[in-house]
Amino acid sequence: MTFWASIRGKILLAFFLIVGVSFAVAATNLTTLVSRFLFDQRSREDRITAEKLAVSAASPFESVSAEELNRMLEENAASLDGRIMLLDADGKVQYDSFQRMCGVRLEVPEVLQVLVGGEREAYGTHTPGRAVVERMSGEAGADYVAYSVCEITGAAGRLGAVLYVSRVQGMMDSLRDVTWQLVGVFLAITAGALALAMVLSQVLTKPITTLSTTMRKMGRGDLSVRVPVSGSGELRELAENYNTMAAQLESLDKTRDQFVSNASHELKTPLTTMKIMLESLIYQPDMPEDLRQEFMGDMNHEIDRLTGIVTDLLTLTRMDSGEAQAKREPVDMSELTRETARMLQPAADQHGHTLTAEAEEGIILTGDQGRLSQILYNLTDNAIKYTPDGGRVSLTLRREGKDIVWRVRDNGVGIPREDQDHIFERFYRVDKARGRDTGGTGLGLSIVHQLVTLEGGTIAVNSEPGKGSEFIARFPEGGPSK
Template sequence: MDKSKFKLKDILKSLRVRFFIIVFITGLVSCLVMHSVILTSYEDRAVNVRSTEVQTQLRILANHLIVSNYLLDTSSEVINAELDMLANLYDGRVIVINDDLKVVKDTYNISQGKTIISEEVVNCLKTGSKGTVSKYDQANGYIEIVTPIIESDLIQEEDVSAIGKSSEVVRGVLLTSVSTDTIATTLNILSRRAQSLEVVIILFILAFAAWVSHTLLKPFDRITAAINDVKAGYTDEPITGPNYLETEQIIKAFNALLKRMKVLDDSRQEFVSNVSHELKTPITSMKVLADSLLAQEDVPNEVYREFMTDIGAEIDREDKIINDLLSLVKMDKKASGLTITSVDVVSLTEVILKRLRPIARRHNIELTLESKRAIVAEIDEVKISLAIMNLVENAIKYNRDEGWVKVELDADHQNFYVKVMDSGYGIPEESLDHIYERFYRVDKSRSREIGGTGLGLSIARNAVLMHRGSIDVQSKLDEGTTFTISIPLTAATVNTTAK
């Protein structure tokens, strides 16, 4: 029982089934409404035509009754024949009532001489000038028509203004019941034919609903098949082909995701390759130096010291690469979050520059700081220090002798800005889109010469993005480079912890 309910629930979740149900119900309801409207319209029209037809004949008959003075003398065979013919023609009943509410003539011959007190008859006697009134009783299958018998008298008075005018006096009422059996029979015939036609239409609607639901969802089936192929590893090609506007949005999103996955996969492979190469190079150098020492006998102390110094340098290089990699791994972990504190950004930058000035002095680089205002921000001090330090250290290392590096601090009511400018060699325009890639080097020979790992800018960018900030670069060859980072003054990240 539970399995059947589960399967039914899954079936009803299907978009194809829902399309089928919607189209089928829409067609079925439209068919039933049309059936009801057509039959109702026919019935109303037939009743109106029948009422109008009988009313016309009753008005003529009422005139005959006045002319032959039938209300006082019912012996006229002609009038009686007309009354019986009218009753037989419409399979009904005609009752002639005088102004005293007494039945003068009944074609059924069961109410003659009786008094009829009926609201319709009384109203007709009082307001006969308003004409004939009819009422359709659908439940019992007849039309009741009340027709006044009106006598018109010419006014002959001494008043000259009234001469020639006539007055109407209601002398009696014709109460007629007309059967609607023929209308009901016709309705039944039409209804049976309509039902037969409806069966055909419903079968057509079923087939149409199945075709529509299948056709409309074909693009979704193709998308599902393509995604399954990608998941199974059969292909990594983007989805193409004609689609609806809605499925095009899904395809664009999927193709963008697929492209992103390819980029990430390529980046991962390149990263692994670069890491392997970067870690292998110092080890290879140390291996060569160690083998050279072992291959020699009675090595002089000076040579031994020189080789050991080179081995120590390679170890430092290996250590720097590993430390930078660890920094990147920590920043890539979303769960690590930020440790937010209120930090004096000016004081923080002064401390960083103080640490880097010995390096700047070795290259005769002038290192200056300009702050336009006091800045206090809610940031992760360690990560922002790492970002600023990498930018300033790169500006020093990739600079000319006797050059300069300038750091500017500024802020508005939302963000603070750190601008690092240098007089270095600049970055080619074609390299600007790649400088944040891990292990990417603009000038590989110079980077290796000064001990760069190619990870500094990636670390700086990650630190800025974790604070929901932005980093921008402007550079011209042989003129210098300017990095500008913008960070909100108030922490706006979800993954934060306060000290």
């Protein structure tokens, strides 16, 4: 990443552009304003001087009173810091306060403007070279000279013009000083702004750099890294959100590892049992026939168990990946309840349980028949399994307000309070040893939980050890909102 592509570079550039450009504009405007002000003031003064001279020179000029003219010019020249010349209508110098150019025809542009162009007055500054400036204004080492020309009019019309040569080098010098001062101030401010932008961008981008480094570490597989949360505003929020995400990923990763190890363990047990039995069959060819039959029967049972576990695992992973397509169809819940009871009647009979199904008529729910059926099947299967022989298991289906509710009740072993929070977790069994005997894997309720959630419902349990349990699955009548 090049410097200018980074946020730091962009902040710096933006800062520089904003501060630099605005100050450049401001400085230029200010210089123009100041110079125009100084210049205007000076030119106005010079023009007024020329005009006054023209007025005072008019009558002596007309009456060709050389003495009076000379006196007037001497008086004025003494008080003015410049040179006065009187020109006749042809532009020839008649009087000169420096007494040097009498009789010379002057070709100064302002003179031509007045005498040839017919303007009343004219003003201009020039840089004709130091020699000329010195010859014209008498100022040595100066680059600038200003000419103010004003026509002299008498009764008969235009008589000639006054040329007032003023020294403007001082003004030009101060103008240049002001300009340089402004440029200096402008450069200092821009440099200050740049330094500030450097510090600011460093402070601003630090959290982002840290986040980036952390993410890289996480990308390499270390899910335990977190970014320090500091400061306020969006960057703080970003850090917090990132940490939440990282925590979730980490816990997801742990859950997955645990799931895989649990699943392998569950699959390994029946496989080990089967291997032992199979080896006995192989290495004891003279095994009694009834024992051989028993081993075969047990192996068949283990295979059923394995198949069951694998089916459950597939169901879970399919739900996790969101692969399973939900059906949205009207399901006759009353019929489904009775059918499940019928299906599990043989299992209940085996344990001498009384299994009853009590369903309100005509309850239709929009949902997935297969999933709903599995929910009730798993709950009833548990009720039968975790109730000592000769117990009572009842299924009820009822409308409660806007909900459709299944209750699966038994008078079995019950679930201790501390276990109730965990029974919906994968592979969780209250009594590990008991689970193995009854063939439980601890997946049934986690499947129920996930299915109920997918159908937009909730699942709850009420249970007291020794007295029995009640599982309540509640579905919104309209089906899952989507």
